[in-house]
Amino acid sequence: MTIVPIRQPIDGRHRPMFIGGLWVEAASGQTFETRNPATGEIIATVPRGGRQDIERAVAAARNAFVGPWSRFKPHERQKLLLRIADLFERHWEEICTSDTTDMGLPIARARGNANRVLGMLRYYAGMATALHGETIENSLPGDIVSFTRKEPVGVVGAIIPWNAPTAASIWKIGPALATGCTVVLKPSEEAPLTPLLIAELMAEAGVPDGVVNVVTGTGAEAGAPLAEHLGVDKIVFTGSTLTGQGIVRASAGNLKRVSLELGGKSPVIVCADADLERAVPVAAMSVFANSGQICIAGSRLFVARSIHDEFVERLSVYAASLRIGNGIDPETEIGPLISQRQLERVEGYLRAGSEEGARLVTGGTRLSQGALAAGNFIAPTVFAGVSDTMRIAREEIFGPVISALPFDTLDEAVRRANDTPYGLAAGVFTRDLATAHQLSRRLQAGSVWVNTYHAIDPAVPFGGYKMSGYGREGGGEHLGEYLSTKGVFIRID
Incomplete structure (x- = not known):
């Protein structure tokens, strides 16, 4: 279904940004291209927003906050959110196609996100x-x-990354609407199209002008002015730890509140009693899903020494069986990396792994044959013989790369798993309930999954420990991040 534009015609090759209920161009008149990472094809151009555009968007958001939006009752905000959910459900295929063409997410996986986003x-x-x-x-x-x-x-x-445009947008906008806040959303310049589609749908659902604004642009030119703007009361950010540190520094001007969901180097511990039929595919897809471009990727795989070799062999067979291709094909399981720059970054880690002495079990190469020639494809990769000090075991790769590391005792596994500056997520595979409880308590991570992975529920808080950020998304704590508490005293005698 084609959506009728709200304010002005939107060329199929150009998408304006959305400020104060209007489709507008950047004050500078500049634009940039966004490309399909599977084909290299230019999909569209979007405005290259900057400081002036952030000023316009923040002013629009402030006017909406103190205007009619402030008079919406909770039940009215509830009805609005339900209308948005229904509209998203009707347009879900269009949203999925947008994510697939803009950032490479396999469409089968995008379709599977419906329960999460609508939920x-x-x-x-x-x-x-x-x-x-x-x-x-x-x-x-x-x-x-x-x-x-x-x-x-x-x-x-709200500043979001490119690896999950739909979910990241709703994780920021949804609680703002529920609590009565207004939003200026700055999507990644690598994947700006779905957030613009979301703005269009929200306007169609009846979100008042200025309540949701989307400014496209680079992090330096649009993200930084948003983070430091004195008219912004709160910043929510998902992305790299380095950028998160910069946002904290930028927020000091008016001591705005900050929530950060940052990088990760998540451990997965496979105990000797694990159900291998379950553990192998789940552990593999904890990393290979979205081509490894996910902050919670379980890229450090600690396997009990007694089953290590068998597990790695099964893992490599599974990795080699995955279907790689353009995400628009419903049979595709592994899509492309987002850009040539990200491809080169991952290739650098593949070289580092071999140079530092890790054994390449499977994958480890760019795929450029036939239909894959113009895209940014890396074969799902498994390294064994990895030590804890290697770069591939220490640094966030953001690609389809697993490092397998044997362990002898659970105490050793916990110590090594926690030996990282990150603490976003962790996984455990065991049939023993006591082990599950003990490890879930001892692992320093904001989410611990036992005999599963990637389980994210709207009612359960999600966020990091240590350098993986602070604040929570999901659950009642999430809504609390968007609220201030006021104490009132009334003398009545």
């Missing part, structure tokens, strides 16, 4: 009417009633 919208809708303060018995002299109010923090600047 988030409907979860936020349910929570919109459940936000409240509390009355407090105080110890003050006189007859004083005290209570708290939960109020929207204000204008939210």
